[in-house]
Amino acid sequence: MIHEVFMPALSSTMTEGKIVSWSKSPGDKVEKGETILVVESDKADMDVEAFYEGYLATIIVPADESAPVGNAIALIAETEAEIEAAKQQAASLGSSGTPAAAPAPSPAAAATPAPAAAPAATNGSRPSGRVIVSPRARKLAKSLKVD
Template identity: 70%
Template sequence: MPALSSTMTEGKIVSWIKSEGDSLSKGDSVVVVESDKADMDVETFYDGILAAIVVAEGQTAPVGAPIGLLAETEAEIAQAQAQAQAQAQAQNSPSRPDASSIGSNSAKSVATPYARKLAKQHGIEIGAVAGTGPFGRVTPGDVKGKGVTMTALLAKATAMALAQHPVVNAGCRDGKSFSYNGSINISVAVAINGGLITPVLQDANKLDLYLLSQKWKELVEKARSKQLQPHEYNSGTFTLSNLGMFGVDRFDAILPPGQGAIMAVGASKPTVVADADGFFSVKNKMLVNVTADHRIIYGADLASFLQTFAKIIENPDSLTL
């Protein structure tokens, strides 16, 4: 059930435009929902087959609850319908399990083919992955998230953006002359006992997310045991400072000596947003800002870099494994 207005907490199904068994393409109108403001067509964001209608016409559901179940292939339709029936029975049962256990069971039994492939490739137990798709279905993004740290995601997105804007990947080592760096080495600020240190993910643009995550975990462990070698903390070409994990919405980061720029990353929080057509939905948003040495990097170049970074973050599929 989508949020069709900023005040909507639940919606009522007026009518289903599509029927069970219909093939759907992204952008197709599927169902008409009555919100607290008006009756509106709801489109699907995915291709697939409408395997099961969970909320019938005339019934209501809270925002965020599943109202229909999509199958990627015909072979999955029967499984999806059985799962929908099982959940309907659970909802009508006096001893109905809580939502978390329903989601957990779903995650173990339903996963997209690509999600299963990714899990197998990287040695991840699919049953241990919590699904965020319809009815708890495990998506490729869920599998990636199981083996990938937030720091690796941010570092990879930053490195990809820097590769497209190399003038931002610059430094001023002697306080007078500057140079554009060939390697993209992302320093990340880490709090340790007695201070702060910035382990470096070297050549971050060339490593996949899993390798970045593995490397980052190793660097953090070495940093906290004071075993980092000099090249592992003084070779950065761009720095990330993430206080979002502490719930900080926004802050300004201090530029490290020798580097051209540092990016401050705030907390990611659910926010009501409107699309180009005026439809409302809830999406996670975070605020980032960059502190830079304007002797080296122009503001217009920073703005272009931030635009590219935002596009990459908003399209996780671009963060290739």
């Protein structure tokens, strides 16, 4: 069986990642949990582990290139005999790689409603005009003679 390695979302704001380096080369044996590549996100460089055991059949996105979160970046074949089939599958993924980029804007769209909910949460006063503050803030305001 051939498994896809996807570009992971390493943070909630990450929409694409840059592949810094591949720890494995095509044809190398890969163990489950073993680091296969390093991805640079908007915040840090992170090791990406294999979720499957097998052989790194082909690399779809080479080092120093970027890919949207969720796109296939490599293929892992369970047996050496499946490597050729994985290479053919990678060729078809490479030619149709642009439609897979369409789901990437969804996380950005999901993040848009969050600011709309923020004004309701910042309502710190009641209709009576009384301001709700913590005891520490009240003590600090009193010491600074601020009302």
